[in-house]
Amino acid sequence: MSIPPVMTEFERFIVELTSAAAEVTLPFFRSDIGHVDKGGAAGFDPVTEADKQAEAAIRKVIAARYPDHGVIGEEYGEDRPDTEFVWVLDPVDGTRAFIAGLPLWTTLIGLRHNGRPVVGAIAQPYLDEVFVGGPSGGQLISRGGSRPLKTRPIETLNDAIIATTDPAIFTGSELGAWTQVRAAARLARLGCDAYAYAMLADGRIDLVAESGLKVWDWSALVPVIEAAGGEVTNWRGETPDGSGQILAVGDARIRDQALVTLKRAAL
Structure with missing residues (x-):
């Protein structure tokens, strides 16, 4: 996957994080992996080893590159959530789609600066797509290269x-x-x-x-x-x-x- 040279340091790094997560999640997808229901009386809320291992992998890469940054993740909670830079992680958003074999689940990674989201990535590794947004703009990065993201105008x-x-x-x-x-x-x-x-x-x-x-x-x-x-x-x-x-x-x-x-x- 080719990262556009115009991207900022954090934008480039967030794409690296999606790749680290994909190395973990893809071998589990459409496999015989089981899942645990963490919802209890509140209703079905599945979590898989893909969720847990992917978040652990993302956290490891962040700690190696930016040890002073905080992390908030769905699976492993908060680590210094009040620091200047905080990464917010959902390793497998759409676990129900994941266990059903539907390629609509994503890995969500955001970076907050003083509490405000400033860089984000929505990755669907099975389709080899990473949607990135930040100071340099919006980009879809895929096996075909990269191109700008743009919402469409609509009046009503x-x-x-x-x-x-x-x-x-x-x-x-x-x-x-x-x-x-x-x-x-x-x-x-x-x-x-x-x-x-x-x-x-x-x-x-x-x-x-x-x-x-x-x-x-x-x-x-x-x-x-x-x-x-x-x-x-x-x-x-x-x-x-x-x-x-x-x-x-x-x-x-x-x-x-x-x-x-x-x-x-x-x-």
Whole structure:
């Protein structure tokens, strides 16, 4: 995989991290690997050895290169989360897709500087794709080389392609809000996990709305989508926060239209 020379040090490093994770995850994908349900009474929430080993591999590379940086990861928790630079890791986002053999799972890696996401990567190693966003812009790096990422302009929600992982993630008022947004849109796609955000950055999808997300679920998405020309907010139209409600759009005009409904269910 050829890394564009214009990329900054951290952008180049984040691509290295996705490669380190891919070396671990790919041998497990579509294998006879088992999984453990960590959800308990809250519902099915699988984790695999691919999740654990990939995060361990990413942390090892970070510690070797930037030992003063902090890390927040889904599998192994927080290590100096209040330092100037903090890496936020979701080694396998979309574990359900992973264990079902669907190539829609991703590795999410974000870098926060003083609490703000500044570099991000959405990687799908089975498809050999890494969507990167940061100071040098947005890039899709794949076996065919690299090219810029750009969201597409769209004036009205009626013309939009929208996505969410599963309407079951929404609670009562949230589900009502999503249903209204979906009814207004041209087309809705489900089950794509974080790959939907990659497609938004690449100008294929126009809006993604989700709820119940943790910091490792969305930190990597923000720089990628912003570098491509889009925006990521909570359901109040503000900077993403602990509410877990995320709205990503390629064009601010449909953000405002969707928020008319989503704000009524905002936390």
